[in-house]
Amino acid sequence: xxxxxxxxxxxxxxxxxxxxxxxxxxxxxxxxxxxxxxxxxxxxxxxxxxxxxxxxxxxxxxxxxxxxxxxxxxxxxxxxxxxxxxxxxxxxxxxxxxxxxxxxxxxxxxxxxxxxxxxxxxxxxxxxxxxxxxxxxxxxxxxxxxxxxxxxxxxxxxxxxxxxxxxxxxxxxxxxxxxxxxxxxxxxxxxxxxxxxxxxxxxxxxxxxxxxxxxxxxxxxxxxxxxxxxxxxxxxxxxxxxxxxxxxxxxxxxxxxxxxxxxxxxxxxxxxxxxxxxxxxxxxxxxxxxxxxxxxxxxxxxxxxxxxxxxxxxxxxxxxxxxxxxxxxxxxxxxxxxxxxxxxxxxxxxxxxxxxxxxxxxxxxxxxxxxxxxxxxxxxxxxxxxxxxxxxxxxxxxxxxxxxxxxxxxxxxxxxxxxxxxxxxxxxxxxxxxxxxxxxxxxxxxxxxxx
Amino acid sequence: xxxxxxxxxxxxxxxxxxxxxxxxxxxxxxxxxxxxxxxxxxxxxxxxxxxxxxxxxxxxxxxxxxxxxxxxxxxxxxxxxxxxxxxxxxxxxxxxxxxxxxxxxxxxxxxxxxxxxxxxxxxxxxxxxxxxxxxxxxxxxxxxxxxxxxxxxxxxxxxxxxxxxxxxxxxxxxxxxxxxxxxxxxxxxxxxxxxxxxxxxxxxxxxxxxxxxxxxxxxxxxxxxxxxxxxxxxxxxxxxxxxxxxxxxxxxxxxxxxxxxxxxxxxxxxxxxxxxxxxxxxxxxxxxxxxxxxxxxxxxxxxxxxxxxxxxxxxxxxxxxxxxxxxxxxxxx
Numbered sequence: 001x002x003x004x005x006x007x008x009x010x011x012x013x014x015x016x017x018x019x020x021x022x023x024x025x026x027x028x029x030x031x032x033x034x035x036x037x038x039x040x041x042x043x044x045x046x047x048x049x050x051x052x053x054x055x056x057x058x059x060x061x062x063x064x065x066x067x068x069x070x071x072x073x074x075x076x077x078x079x080x081x082x083x084x085x086x087x088x089x090x091x092x093x094x095x096x097x098x099x100x101x102x103x104x105x106x107x108x109x110x111x112x113x114x115x116x117x118x119x120x121x122x123x124x125x126x127x128x129x130x131x132x133x134x135x136x137x138x139x140x141x142x143x144x145x146x147x148x149x150x151x152x153x154x155x156x157x158x159x160x161x162x163x164x165x166x167x168x169x170x171x172x173x174x175x176x177x178x179x180x181x182x183x184x185x186x187x188x189x190x191x192x193x194x195x196x197x198x199x200x201x202x203x204x205x206x207x208x209x210x211x212x213x214x215x216x217x218x219x220x221x222x223x224x225x226x227x228x229x230x231x232x233x234x235x236x237x238x239x240x241x242x243x244x245x246x247x248x249x250x251x252x253x254x255x256x257x258x259x260x261x262x263x264x265x266x267x268x269x270x271x272x273x274x275x276x277x278x279x280x281x282x283x284x285x286x287x288x289x290x291x292x293x294x295x296x297x298x299x300x301x302x303x304x305x306x307x308x309x310x311x312x313x314x315x316x317x318x319x320x321x322x323x324x325x326x327x328x329x330x331x332x333x334x335x336x337x338x339x340x341x342x343x344x345x346x347x348x349x350x351x352x353x354x355x356x357x358x359x360x361x362x363x364x365x366x367x368x369x370x371x372x373x374x375x376x377x378x379x380x381x382x383x384x385x386x387x388x389x390x391x392x393x394x395x396x397x398x399x400x401x402x403x404x405x406x407x408x409x410x411x412x413x414x415x416x417x418x419x420x421x422x423x424x425x426x427x428x429x430x431x432x433x434x435x436x437x438x439x440x441x442x443x444x445x446x447x448x449x450x451x
Numbered sequence: 452x453x454x455x456x457x458x459x460x461x462x463x464x465x466x467x468x469x470x471x472x473x474x475x476x477x478x479x480x481x482x483x484x485x486x487x488x489x490x491x492x493x494x495x496x497x498x499x500x501x502x503x504x505x506x507x508x509x510x511x512x513x514x515x516x517x518x519x520x521x522x523x524x525x526x527x528x529x530x531x532x533x534x535x536x537x538x539x540x541x542x543x544x545x546x547x548x549x550x551x552x553x554x555x556x557x558x559x560x561x562x563x564x565x566x567x568x569x570x571x572x573x574x575x576x577x578x579x580x581x582x583x584x585x586x587x588x589x590x591x592x593x594x595x596x597x598x599x600x601x602x603x604x605x606x607x608x609x610x611x612x613x614x615x616x617x618x619x620x621x622x623x624x625x626x627x628x629x630x631x632x633x634x635x636x637x638x639x640x641x642x643x644x645x646x647x648x649x650x651x652x653x654x655x656x657x658x659x660x661x662x663x664x665x666x667x668x669x670x671x672x673x674x675x676x677x678x679x680x681x682x683x684x685x686x687x688x689x690x691x692x693x694x695x696x697x698x699x700x701x702x703x704x705x706x707x708x709x710x711x712x713x714x715x716x717x718x719x720x721x722x723x724x725x726x727x728x729x730x731x732x733x734x735x736x737x738x739x740x741x742x743x744x745x746x747x748x749x750x751x752x753x754x755x756x757x758x759x760x761x762x763x764x765x766x767x768x769x770x771x772x773x774x775x776x777x778x779x780x781x782x783x784x
Contacts, residue, residue, distance in 0.1 A: 020561050020562075020564035020565045021565070023561075023564070024550070024553070024561050028550070028552050028553070031552060032552075105548050105549075105550075106544060106546055106548035107548040107549075107550065109509075109512070109514050109542075109544055110542070110544065110548060110562070110609070111565060112513070112514060113512050113513060113514060113537060113540065113542040114537065114562055114565040114566050115534060115537040115538060115565065115566050115567055115613070116565040116566075117534070
């Protein structure tokens with residue numbers, strides 16, 4: 001038994017502690033001024049936000065819908081929410097350069113030929129990114145301590161939120177490294193990674209958003225629908241335009257710079273979205289109108305975006321536009337399908353089981369593709385992998401919530417769930433994140449073989 | 452073929468390739484390639500663009516597993532035991548990739564760590580590699596700020612960290628200035644003297660001919676020739692059975708162009724026993740002789756005694772370019 005423990009410890013040390021890639025990547029990243037500046041900026045912003053929240057900590061100022069009653073709890077929720085938002089935006093983008101930059105600079109063959117095992121390479125990449133983010137997490141420790149010591153939040157809840165943030169960050173690092181393993185170029189990988197992190201978040205936020213709208217008073221509805229709704233609709237509208245553009249003018253779309261086409265797509269999407277909102281504005285049942293608009297938009301995106309996938313021929317050349325398009329497809333289709341029951345029954349009528357079953361098929365295909373390295377050379381396979389990750393992120397937490405907690409699905413990737421449901425064991429969700437990180441690592445390991 | 456025979460054959464050479472075929476879709480990059488490079492050889496891998504040189508090197512370096520056939524490097528099957536094979540192989544790719552932000556020593560230490568050298572051995576391996584490649588004065592300098600020639604030397608140093616028995620270099624001389632090329636050539640010669648087998652691909656055939664003793668000629672994914680350079684020269688220049696390859700001499704004579712001095716010299720040369728061919732051009736006489744230096748001496752003496760003023764006698768170097776064109780029938784892709 002002790003020999004097995006020793007062997008396991010030795011293996012872990014080789015993989016994580018004594019990992020040359022971890023040492024090299026972390027030291028190079030920490031020495032990069034841009035990375036340090038970003039972490040400092042976000043950290044200082046967080047400190048300012050928390051300070052402001054503390055100064056204005058009268059419960060009435062922060063309580064919107066009566067779900068939060070304890071000032072400390074509010075502080076912890078804001079803290080975890082901002083932390084999650086920061087790492088969700090930054091870590092996948094940072095991690096997405098990990099293997100593509102090696103591939104682009106030509107050092108990946110050197111690493112492979114040097115005898116470095118795939119496990120050490122991928123684990124080193126994930127751990128390197130995570131280590132580079134460690135100073136940022138260290139900045140937030142006093143804030144967690146503040147919640148517990150000054151504001152009297154239960155230490156268990158604080159620890160749980162901290163662990164959740166760390167696991168979530170680690171998962172996002174895995175997602176970024178996975179994207180960099182399946183994409184040829186850094187900008188494609190960055191798009192896929194950010195999409196993989198953000199689209200599920202947006203999807204998960206929609207049911208919450210709709211449920212919030214359904215219980216809010218008129219004034220709150222105006223604020224929420226006017227601001228949040230517009231943002232969501234803009235994203236979906238932009239995705240629809242990008243999808244249509246890629247199908248109608250693939251060469252032009254492929255040549256365009258990602259930033260430029262996103263800008264153009266957004267600008268084109270604004271009138272569409274504005275028109276949809278105007279049409280809905282006279283409706284007494286604003287939440288229903290929002291739901292219908294979401295549903296129609298999502299289905300349009302899904303149908304338009306699926307066309308090149310079905311025809312297949314246009315996927316021969318991976319480009320940023322198509323890669324991003326692929327990343328949007330599954331999310332859009334999922335949104336469309338899962339929102340079928342929303343307008344009438346809202347959250348309670350989401351066909352979670354059906355959606356989960358439908359997506360599980362994609363997940364299975366993506367999983368098989370991930371474990372067989374030779375299939376990973378085509379964008380179509382990258383699509384299935386992307387789909388797999390989306391589905392895992394989207395459907396599995398819903399299943400866990402439904403069957404374990406007995407609750408309707410809430411926003412996954414939203415640790416407010418963990419904090420607000422402290423009376424329920426969040427272990428399944430955390431276990432899920434752990435399993436997801438493992439599967440993602442294995443995917444990246446398989447994809448690395450095609451480097 | 453029995454397994455025992457397989458093992459024996461695999462151990463016979465530093466590199467043994469048998470029936471290797473590699474396709475990319477419909478395009479066949481390597482077609483039934485078989486060759487054997489003996490231990491300690493300094494072997495040139497030559498061929499036109501698209502001949503399959505880089506594909507073959509990638510397979511040898513364990514970077515490409517999608518091939519049919521068998522490949523052994525230092526007796527190790529690269530597909531069955533890639534990890535073990537990598538410990539025997541040093542690989543220098545066709546361009547010199549460097550991490551920005553690392554100095555020369557850090558760069559080498561990182562790869563020594565990646566190669567699995569224990570902490571105690573890393574520093575010694577790095578110091579040895581730096582010393583061998585003459586990078587002592589640059590050890591603390593940023594690796595990304597080195598000149599191209601020095602970067603290439605750094606990449607060779609990196610490939611030597613784990614003391615490989617086989618070194619593979621893909622176009623190492625491309626883009627280097629003459630001084631850097633000479634340095635690299637000397638480095639490879641020293642390695643070969645220390646018993647390391649070297650396979651180097653290059654387009655600069657004349658330079659390879661200076662220091663390589665073996666050659667593999669690839670064309671359109673097939674091996675056109677693979678042997679000692681001497682043997683291939685002998686074959687290409689139609690040496691008689693049992694003879695070494697003939698010697699080509701360029702003799703400069705004194706006399707005005709268009710005078711009968713050249714005709715006179717040609718006539719004398721053709722009377723010398725053993726002389727196979729004589730071509731005159733201006734004041735230069737190109738003569739093909741048997742391989743021995745005695746024949747050369749006899750020819751020069753005959754010319755001088757015949758009243759021809761001999762200004763210089765230059766033996767022609769083994770010209771790999773000519774050999775390549777002969778072997779590939781002059782077809783260049």
